[in-house]
Amino acid sequence: MDLTYPPQYEAFRRRVRAWLRKNLPSRPRGLAKLAFDDPRRIERAKQWQRKLYEAGYVAMSWPKEYGGQGADVLTQAIVDEELVRAQAPPLIGQMGIQMVGPTLIQFGTEEQKRRFLPRILTAEEIWCQGYSEPNAGSDLASLQTRAELVGDEFIVNGQKIWTSNAQFADWMFCLVRTDPHAPKHHGISYLLIDMKSPGISVRPLIQMTGERGFNEVWFENVRVPRSHLVGELHQGWQVANATLLHERNMLGAATTTQQLFAALVRLAKLCTRQGRSAVEDPVVRQRLAALAMRVEAMRYHAYRQLTDTILGRPRGIAASVNKLVSTELNHDITVCALNLLGSYATQTSESKFAVDGGRWIREFMFTLGMIIGGGTSEIQKNIIGERGLGLPREPRALPE
Amino acid sequence: MNFGLSADQELLQRTARDFLAAEWPPAAAHAVFDADHDGYPRKLYEQMAQLGWLGLLAPVEFGGAGGTCLDAAVLAEELGRAAVPGPYLANTLSILALRQIGVASVRRQWLPLLAKGQAVVTLAWFEEDTAAWPFPLKARGSVGRFGLRLNGTKRFVLDAHVADAFLVVCRLPAGRAQSTAIVLVPREQAGVAVRPMNDVDRTRRPCEVVLNDVTVPRRSLLATGGQAEKLLARVQNAAAVLLAADCLGGAERLLEMAVEYAKVRRQFGRPIGSFQAVKHRCADMVAQIEPARSLVWYAAHAMDALPRQAAYAASLAKGHLSEVFSNVAENALRVFGGIGFTWERDLHIWFKRAQWNRYAFGSPEWHRERVAQECRW
Numbered sequence: 045m046d047l048t049y050p051p052q053y054e055a056f057r058r059r060v061r062a063w064l065r066k067n068l069p070s071r072p073r074g075l076a077k078l079a080f081d082d083p084r085r086i087e088r089a090k091q092w093q094r095k096l097y098e099a100g101y102v103a104m105s106w107p108k109e110y111g112g113q114g115a116d117v118l119t120q121a122i123v124d125e126e127l128v129r130a131q132a133p134p135l136i137g138q139m140g141i142q143m144v145g146p147t148l149i150q151f152g153t154e155e156q157k158r159r160f161l162p163r164i165l166t167a168e169e170i171w172c173q174g175y176s177e178p179n180a181g182s183d184l185a186s187l188q189t190r191a192e193l194v195g196d197e198f199i200v201n202g203q204k205i206w207t208s209n210a211q212f213a214d215w216m217f218c219l220v221r222t223d224p225h226a227p228k229h230h231g232i233s234y235l236l237i238d239m240k241s242p243g244i245s246v247r248p249l250i251q252m253t254g255e256r257g258f259n260e261v262w263f264e265n266v267r268v269p270r271s272h273l274v275g276e277l278h279q280g281w282q283v284a285n286a287t288l289l290h291e292r293n294m295l296g297a298a299t300t301t302q303q304l305f306a307a308l309v310r311l312a313k314l315c316t317r318q319g320r321s322a323v324e325d326p327v328v329r330q331r332l333a334a335l336a337m338r339v340e341a342m343r344y345h346a347y348r349q350l351t352d353t354i355l356g357r358p359r360g361i362a363a364s365v366n367k368l369v370s371t372e373l374n375h376d377i378t379v380c381a382l383n384l385l386g387s388y389a390t391q392t393s394e395s396k397f398a399v400d401g402g403r404w405i406r407e408f409m410f411t412l413g414m415i416i417g418g419g420t421s422e423i424q425k426n427i428i429g430e431r432g433l434g435l436p437r438e439p440r441a442l443p444e
Numbered sequence: 445m446n447f448g449l450s451a452d453q454e455l456l457q458r459t460a461r462d463f464l465a466a467e468w469p470p471a472a473a474h475a476v477f478d479a480d481h482d483g484y485p486r487k488l489y490e491q492m493a494q495l496g497w498l499g500l501l502a503p504v505e506f507g508g509a510g511g512t513c514l515d516a517a518v519l520a521e522e523l524g525r526a527a528v529p530g531p532y533l534a535n536t537l538s539i540l541a542l543r544q545i546g547v548a549s550v551r552r553q554w555l556p557l558l559a560k561g562q563a564v565v566t567l568a569w570f571e572e573d574t575a576a577w578p579f580p581l582k583a584r585g586s587v588g589r590f591g592l593r594l595n596g597t598k599r600f601v602l603d604a605h606v607a608d609a610f611l612v613v614c615r616l617p618a619g620r621a622q623s624t625a626i627v628l629v630p631r632e633q634a635g636v637a638v639r640p641m642n643d644v645d646r647t648r649r650p651c652e653v654v655l656n657d658v659t660v661p662r663r664s665l666l667a668t669g670g671q672a673e674k675l676l677a678r679v680q681n682a683a684a685v686l687l688a689a690d691c692l693g694g695a696e697r698l699l700e701m702a703v704e705y706a707k708v709r710r711q712f713g714r715p716i717g718s719f720q721a722v723k724h725r726c727a728d729m730v731a732q733i734e735p736a737r738s739l740v741w742y743a744a745h746a747m748d749a750l751p752r753q754a755a756y757a758a759s760l761a762k763g764h765l766s767e768v769f770s771n772v773a774e775n776a777l778r779v780f781g782g783i784g785f786t787w788e789r790d791l792h793i794w795f796k797r798a799q800w801n802r803y804a805f806g807s808p809e810w811h812r813e814r815v816a817q818e819c820r821w
Contacts, residue, residue: 045514045745046446053445118445309821323821326813332821333812337739337764344738347447354445362734369731425727426720433703433726435717 089136110161140164174218191220234280296366361432460522499559506555513747524693529647604651645800684762691769756818763811
């Protein structure tokens with residue numbers, strides 16, 4: 045057991061920290077009032093990612109030939125830690141960096157890697173995920189969006205839903221049914237689709253937070269070149285599962301939880317109860333400490349997984365445990381914040397009475413969305429139960 | 445950066461698991477629940493002494509292994525997994541206390557005996573009003589011509605009924621004020637009376653120890669004032685970490701039992717583990733246990749290498765793991781249903797151990813408050 049970093053890594057950490065101190069974007073008030081998908085906000089977010097990339101701090105572990113630096117996981121972990129410590133804004137290209145990028149590195153053709161990976165890093169191209177459909181949610185493999193191979197092109201028809209960022213994304217990684225006669229897991233393919241293709245229409249859905257975060261996407265005879273197929277034809281389910289694993293790790297990042305908990309403690313110091321800081325109230329202290337135990341457990345659990353990754357040990361169902369535990373914990377943190385705020389809890393971001401800019405009620409709803417997205421808690425529990433513990437599967441439904 | 449067990453620690457883990465599976469099966473644990481069993485399986489302890497486990501934390505010069513707290517936590521996890529009774533915890537804490545105390549003759553006398561499992565020394569600390577929060581103390585000592593005179597009643601003294609000596613924590617006059625003191629009192633000393641306190645967890649044997657004008661020589665005073673308080677804090681932290689590890693092992697064992705049962709028990713024509721209501725309970729146990737394991741390792745490592753984080757980490761671990769063990773015990777019981785509620789099945793042994801672990805050496809509330817203090821909230 046050794047929680048120290050070798051000197052060259054500590055030196056690297058100091059460089060990252062100094063760079064962040066100098067370059068972290070200020071948060072102009074006007075920007076907070078802009079809609080989630082306002083082009084000005086997106087442009088600024090792209091600029092931030094570009095700046096971070098040029099400094100060399102985005103996806104450092106990717107291979108050099110695709111714009112990464114071939115750095116080890118420890119280096120990447122240090123950057124992640126420092127970004128949290130500096131409370132840096134999240135990266136707009138996150139789905140590219142954390143989901144489709146690693147999937148392409150694993151399954152993509154050489155041409156696909158050279159074409160797509162560098163532009164993911166620089167935020168030149170933003171990605172969205174075309175997985176869920178109106179009738180394929182938790183039962184993702186029952187998806188119906190059809191892609192027919194005609195000559196060298198796929199012709200895509202169908203509908204996707206809950207597609208985050210589709211309204212401004214340049215590309216979509218998408219699951220389509222290429223063989224309608226095969227058993228459901230065996231007729232699926234994984235396509236990369238240009239969002240500017242003729243025949244695609246996007247309609248934003250207003251989330252319960254009031255934001256236009258996700259969308260419906262329709263495909264009407266959309267042409268996709270065969271060269272944009274990832275992995276083998278009809279074998280997209282394996283590729284999709286690799287991406288899902290990356291998604292679970294992204295949603296279950298311990299660093300996000302630490303940031304949220306630090307904000308909760310700041311709030312508790314700010315709020316008052318009976319004329320004193322709420323953090324002096326025994327009930328509040330009990331609640332905060334109970335959360336601290338869960339937050340810290342996830343912090344050290346992440347260290348343990350980092351070590352396992354370095355040693356090349358199999359990760360098993362760790363990603364599902366991370367996703368389940370972290371998203372539930374994040375939500376519980378926001379519930380604690382709402383309790384501190386009392387009736388201020390429900391003030392909107394437009395209200396001049398709102399505390400923390402109405403952040404907590406928004407986070408409360410948003411974190412619930414994260415419990416559902418990326419495979420609900422219930423789906424993660426099925427995975428843990430069946431693949432982790434070897435419990436028998438639910439009997440299949442009778443054919444209709 | 446290497447967050448995990450060393451090759452030696454993994455070997456200790458495997459050895460202990462295999463040894464205890466053979467030498468301390470559930471049938472042996474059941475026997476401890478019989479009315480006439482004194483809760484001290486001496487044959488098992490002789491073997492544990494030969495394996496070097498009892499002296500794991502004793503210095504090498506006194507016949508110990510000079511191990512780390514993380515080593516001890518690895519072993520404690522396995523003892524919890526097997527629900528091993530007896531004075532392991534009491535002796536280990538006494539070793540920790542004695543090895544830091546300034547009286548050389550006492551160290552030379554007791555440490556080799558403890559390392560070989562030939563004596564039981566136990567901490568007489570808690571009292572009537574300190575079942576959940578360890579302070580303040582009422583037991584008093586006074587310094588007279590013939591030595592120290594002690595009066596008071598200690599409760600929740602582990603394994604006192606089989607102990608050879610006690611480390612009594614009391615208050616001594618220091619000028620006009622009172623100071624905390626630790627005094628070595630042999631079991632056979634006149635004025636010492638031991639009464640067992642019946643606990644639902646028969647793998648633990650807390651006792652009441654009454655000290656009625658007990659007189660011991662002045663050299664029995666092992667530590668006072670700041671030194672005694674620092675020592676007690678360290679012992680308290682070690683107890684918290686070892687119990688957290690015990691909780692981890694117990695929770696793992698209960699999860700295994702529940703999953704095994706859910707695979708074979710059939711209702712409505714299929715194994716109950718195929719129902720989500722049951723499957724999700726089992727997944728919840730995994731989701732609680734997996735991150736908690738990392739917390740135990742961190743807390744043990746903090747005792748060894750990160751002194752400024754030791755109290756914080758110990759309270760995080762004990763506060764959290766005792767809740768996890770209790771939750772897992774309840775979930776496991778619900779998976780078993782009626783058969784889990786019986787005396788003859790194994791489950792109740794760990795279920796009850798979870799309850800004892802929860803309150804010993806500071807209730808979850810006490811540890812949460814300590815976390816708050818350590819965070820300077």
